[in-house]
Amino acid sequence: MRRLISLSLLLIVALGISLCFSGAYFGAEGANRAGKLAQDRVNFGQRYNSRGLEENGAGNIVASVVVNYRGFDTLGEVTVLFIAAVGLAVVLSTRREKPARVRAEPASLVVFTGCRFLFPLILLLGSYIFIHGHLTPGGGFQGGAVVASGFLLVYLGCRGKGLRSAGFTVTESLSGLAFVVLALVGLAVGGSLLLNFLPKGSALTLFSGGVIPIIYVAIGLKVGSELGSIIANLSGEAP
Amino acid sequence: MAETVYPFADKLRSFLYMLGMSLLVWLALTQSLEAQEVLVGTGACLALSLVLSTHYIRLGLPPLTIKRAVFFAVYLVVLLWEIMKANLDVAYRVVHPRMPINPGVVVIRTALTSDIAKMILANSITLTPGTFTLDVIGDKLLIHWINVKVEEIDAATELIGERFEKYLRVIFQ
Numbered sequence: 540m541r542r543l544i545s546l547s548l549l550l551i552v553a554l555g556i557s558l559c560f561s562g563a564y565f566g567a568e569g570a571n572r573a574g575k576l577a578q579d580r581v582n583f584g585q586r587y588n589s590r591g592l593e594e595n596g597a598g599n600i601v602a603s604v605v606v607n608y609r610g611f612d613t614l615g616e617v618t619v620l621f622i623a624a625v626g627l628a629v630v631l632s633t634r635r636e637k638p639a640r641v642r643a644e645p646a647s648l649v650v651f652t653g654c655r656f657l658f659p660l661i662l663l664l665g666s667y668i669f670i671h672g673h674l675t676p677g678g679g680f681q682g683g684a685v686v687a688s689g690f691l692l693v694y695l696g697c698r699g700k701g702l703r704s705a706g707f708t709v710t711e712s713l714s715g716l717a718f719v720v721l722a723l724v725g726l727a728v729g730g731s732l733l734l735n736f737l738p739k740g741s742a743l744t745l746f747s748g749g750v751i752p753i754i755y756v757a758i759g760l761k762v763g764s765e766l767g768s769i770i771a772n773l774s775g776e777a778p
Numbered sequence: 779m780a781e782t783v784y785p786f787a788d789k790l791r792s793f794l795y796m797l798g799m800s801l802l803v804w805l806a807l808t809q810s811l812e813a814q815e816v817l818v819g820t821g822a823c824l825a826l827s828l829v830l831s832t833h834y835i836r837l838g839l840p841p842l843t844i845k846r847a848v849f850f851a852v853y854l855v856v857l858l859w860e861i862m863k864a865n866l867d868v869a870y871r872v873v874h875p876r877m878p879i880n881p882g883v884v885v886i887r888t889a890l891t892s893d894i895a896k897m898i899l900a901n902s903i904t905l906t907p908g909t910f911t912l913d914v915i916g917d918k919l920l921i922h923w924i925n926v927k928v929e930e931i932d933a934a935t936e937l938i939g940e941r942f943e944k945y946l947r948v949i950f951q
Binding site (some may be wrong): 660664 | 796807826830833901
């Protein structure tokens with residue numbers, strides 16, 4: 540029964556995704572829009588390059604495109620990752636019997652001491668990458684991946700220590716919510732989703748770029764906790 | 779995992795160590811002393827240290843004194859020097875036509891007790907070309923040696939471990 544529910548849930552999600560894609564590419568409206576995009580696509584790059592800094596205040600033009608001009612697309616990407624994590628959890632939960640907890644051989648003293656020592660510093664490096672996403676190469680996804688590598692290190696180095704998945708779920712939900720709320724506030728204030736409504740600050744300083752760094756921090760936390768929960772799921776720590 | 783209750787002094791010390799380490803790393807990453815960077819960095823480091831400082835308690839970090847800091851600085855120089863010497867030694871063995879090596883595994887003993895001290899000793903031995911720490915079990919280190927000169931435990935300890943350990947004993951005990 541449980542397996543049936545899980546599989547039908549997966550089927551519904553897959554159906555929904557495929558409908559989204561077919562709507563975008565094969566519907567009459569989609570074709571129309573694609574035609575329009577094809578006509579003036581040349582101007583996009585020029586516009587981003589020439590006005591991006593002035594419109595968004597982010598020194599890193601890629602961040603300006605990813606989080607603002609194409610922010611809706613990024614929201615979708617974050618959702619894809621979320622669905623992947625949910626799908627994995629669903630597939631893993633269909634296992635009828637819990638595998639007997641294998642008593643893992645503890646890692647060598649060198650590994651687990653190094654892991655204890657480095658774990659906070661890896662989290663700091665990840666945070667540095669996503670906090671500076673609007674100034675330097677990298678951003679929410681990259682920083683999140685670095686944060687998750689810290690959790691992977693904990694899994695490899697401190698095997699006795701369970702990764703608590705409740706914390707992941709809360710962080711992931713809150714940061715995802717923060718992204719959506721910021722996007723909607725832009726809609727309420729200026730009439731367009733993800734509008735950059737905060738003051739832009741002076742370019743190339745940390746406090747610049749309006750909502751971009753805030754959204755990047757949210758994305759970083761979300762990606763980090765999501766990949767962390769995937770690791771926790773695969774290592775069999777999650778319920 | 780059994781929860782051990784640590785005295786407040788230990789908690790405070792590990793918190794301060796983590797805060798200091800992470801602030802140093804943050805400053806190295808940003809390479810700037812602008813107020814905004816330092817402010818955000820301090821916030822991030824404080825948050826991390828508040829949540830995670832229990833990780834550092836079990837490392838067994840000793841209280842920071844000037845003597846320990848000086849010895850640690852000296853230790854870094856000694857380590858660099860030993861690495862350079864061992865590099866030349868291994869290079870000599872590699873280019874020598876008869877390749878005078880005698881590889882094998884020896885056991886050495888350490889008087890260090892805290893985890894972090896043993897880790898630093900093991901990693902120093904690994905960083906030195908020619909010797910490689912395979913595992914640390916209790917107070918014994920399992921070493922792969924490119925040119926085993928002595929197999930006996932005390933003599934091997936004297937040759938491999940002692941050159942680092944005499945500094946680490948002052949720093950960590």
